[in-house]
Amino acid sequence: MQPIALKPSVDPHYTAMYAAIEGEQFPIKAADLKRVDPQYYRREVAYPTRERPGTIVVDTRNRYLYLVQENGQALRYGIGVGKAGLEFEGVGRVQYKRQWPRWTPTQDMIAREPERYGPLAAGMEPGVLNPLGPRALYLFKDGRDTLYRIHGTTEDWTIGKAVSSGCIRLLNQDIVDLYRRVPDGTRVVVLQDGPREGFMPEAV
Template sequence: MLNRRLFLASAAAALTAACASGNRTGQLPATGAQTAQGAYIAPEYLQMYRAMPEERFPIPAVDLTKIDPVYYRQLVDYYSPEPAGTIIVDTPNRFLYLTMENGKAMRYGVGIGRAGFDWGGRARIAYKRPWPTWTPPADMIAREPELVEFKNGMAPGLENPLGARALYIFEGGKDTLYRVHGTSETWSIGKAVSSGCVRLLQQDVIDLYNRVPDGTPIVVRQA
């Protein structure tokens, strides 16, 4: 079962607040690029993280020079006792795995919750939403009165804290208030930056969204 701290009101408010911060996006050169360490970025990654003008809200290309290459989406060898089609969040190492057959998994780099709002256990993805609405809780609005304009929900878009897609985590039929969602904040991947929500690059959360159905099991590991 998920840690019962998930359901404390204060943690829930802070959790939702975690998804609210400014977005930063970068443009990637059309051909070739290097990381900050001088390493060459392979063309397949440039294509993987290309601009997506076909989306409801056009998504810019990711500036991969700002991200450690270990966090690029990739198919990896991965043994797990969990059945294929399970989402596994490796909190300490900042990875999300989608298990596959034959000892493989699709691995994504993520940003995870700050200390004090870490969480773990087993749950499921109750449902998914493209370009979701985000609604700050009353406690958050009380702390940040300027958010009152969003009391009935923040419209979808690149500035929306949930990004291009959101997967809603439920346990025992109850909303945990935790989400797997998109972000344009490339600098946050690989870091502990949010109060519990698991954030992926916009292109990665779209890829994950397209691979998993409602009801997908999710396991969050803290160690």
């Protein structure tokens, strides 16, 4: 008789970090951490960079988002990326933020999958099924909407992966945490080829 393989338990620190969030307009359930590689859990890391504290750096290749802190540190969040998330590189600003945002598929998404997205062309109301999740940051460059969003997700398993469509997605608990830390106007640097410093920041 073969022994039963037990799933590894999740560190209670992260279980608490990704627990259900109460008091929201819509329920935010606990993240399913057993479907997320632990390297993508939120943590503080060493991150020497020329960017000023408060800057968001998105490393799409390695599937991380960094919020630069003082003293060569950063908060690192795991992300999922999609085709839309690979279409922008460079520097932008968070023009505005929204709690429980509406979602409207882009014209490219509708043209690519009309049967799926056509019925949603007028937009989708906020809620637990909305693909933007509970929070979204809207990125502009030179005063123009890039159509690039940093948002939550209804699909925990996509963190650390490249999915078929969408921009940059975080676990819902992570986007709620990031949202409260960054104001409108925050500088956002999007890298497609990994960190400019040529190293992988390590957790501390």
